Amino acid sequence: MVERVIGGNLPRKGEFTMTNPVPMTEIWRGPFLESVHLGHAVICDDTGQIVRSWGDPNARIYPRSSAKMIQALPLLSSGAAAKYGLNSEHMALACASHNGAAIHTDRVSAWLDHLGMGDDDFRCGPQEPADLDARNGLILDHTSPCQMHNNCSGKHAGFLTLNQHMDAGAEYIDIDHPVQQACLVAFEETTGETSPGYGIDGCSAPNFATSLTGLARSMAWFASAADRSDRQSAAAEQLTAAMIKHPELVAGEGRACTELMRAMNGKVAIKTGAEAVFIAILPEKRMGVALKIADGTTRASECAIAAILVELGVLDADHPATRKYMNAPILNRRNVDCGVIKPAAGFI
Template sequence: MENAVPLVEVWRGALLESTHSGHAVVCDTSGNIVAAWGDPEAVIYPRSSCKMIQALPLITSGAADRYGLTSEQLALACASHNGAAIHTTRVERWLDQLGLAESDFRCGPQDPADKAAHDGLIRSGQQPCQIHNNCSGKHSGFLTLNRYMGGGPEYHEVDHPVQQAVLAAFEEVTGEDSPGYGIDGCSAPNFATSLHGLARAMAWFASAGSRSDQASAAAGRLVQAMMAHPELVAGEGRACTALMRALGGKAAVKTGAEGVFTAILPEQGLGVALKIADGATRASECTMAAMLIWLGLLESDNPVALDYCNAPIRSRLGLDAGVIRPVAGFIRPI
């Protein structure tokens, strides 16, 4: 990616071993850039960092209320979960509620990241199914919207009414016409936008409580659900869950594949979007933690902040070998 700037350093002993470059943008409620690193107009696929946008039509259509969805289900609709029992049992109940089955999903099977769930499948001689897919909550939302709309079974196709509703919401909140889409790992289209557009969308979510329109009310419900159920948005050992717990309801954060991360900051009316050029998750997590510290939402000595912003590198014997940290001077005053 052009014009990316160094954001994260990887030190081993006294030697700078690696550097991760990228782009980051902070927007206010007017969509104006408050701060930026790299190129704010760089066009990216948001991947899973925009799941709260993809979930908007689930509420604005009336489908969520028609089927009595809870805040837990709304959190799962925004989730990239570990496939742990707390996730899969809820997805199974959601399907039952709709009178649907695992075969109605179009996300594909995935081995669960949760170790207990992974080991349990091996011991029982079972194969992972689509319910274990980290996007099965999002796809449950798609199925709910599709059932409400009376659409055909291939809800993941870009010209399907479900995905066209997602596209309309995506372009509305980013303030941009999407230049195209790619197929995400869960087989749904992922619409491209600029980092500026993605940060603008996060700021729109952050200021939802100050508006009274239907879409803003939906956005507020999704943000509150994410903050209320961080364990459902990702899972144990995951940055999204750990950071939201540490933030104590001050922000909703969401990771995406290939080094994308977003944050919604309701108290400050700000939105954050970042992209690591080489797609490294360790760098996106470090950068997001650093930005939350810089924005005054997280203390630099908070154990969770230290886990990601100054992540220790240890040998297999547990020896202190190095650190992953923001580049010198990255955190600067607004």
């Protein structure tokens, strides 16, 4: 059992300052530039070295939900996933920020049943589902959303599975709990950095800070997992394959993660995080990508990750899914084409 606890959950003043962000995404309305989103991005190779970067590669960030596959590593490497008979769908859900659609909540509910647990065992909190059918169903039934509707319920089902395997206490989200300490070890091992601290995520679990390079290095480690034979690498390979196999479980219909992974035909796993973080795992190229839009705008991170993936040759610029997020028309309420969202001049 790991007992080390990083000191405090608040970084020192200035710790998270992101200097020198560069233009990544532009919003044009008619003939004029209306808005510009600045950010940082890093591509690392399988040796952990920077292949290319934009802005400040040392910018310290919270990866938010983009790091869920790291948080899922102990679930597999501990033997808990095998012990409880988890399959690729469970693994994809453990990495998911899902819409709360029936395809998500039904599977999470069955997972809890398999553990002999229920919604009250979660510590992620209830959330209104993003899926319209699920939301309307709750309204028609005069029912409130439960914790299974939380976009992180798959990750928390993974935490509960690991926790049961460890026979640890119920408060699995506490920073000194064995579940979170195992996540910290996995995080620092794969990023190659000592985390300077943590914040509490929207789902109440600790979210460990790292540099953008550290996050890209971790994703490159995932991308090259097939080249190694240790238990952690085998877990990483399984998680990446599960995300690629089940893109609809990782996010949901109408979401960039799902649509862009489908467009890349099983070549790449991608994952968004709150406040405009995005990662990509490219197994064929043994590369990892991490980006962060400084102002936290998701439309900008979706455009920027699409542009990087096009530049790397794994995403077709003219695919309909790509055109939804990059070089995409801005339509008003009468469906009139008013402008475009596109990569900033000189970004790619």
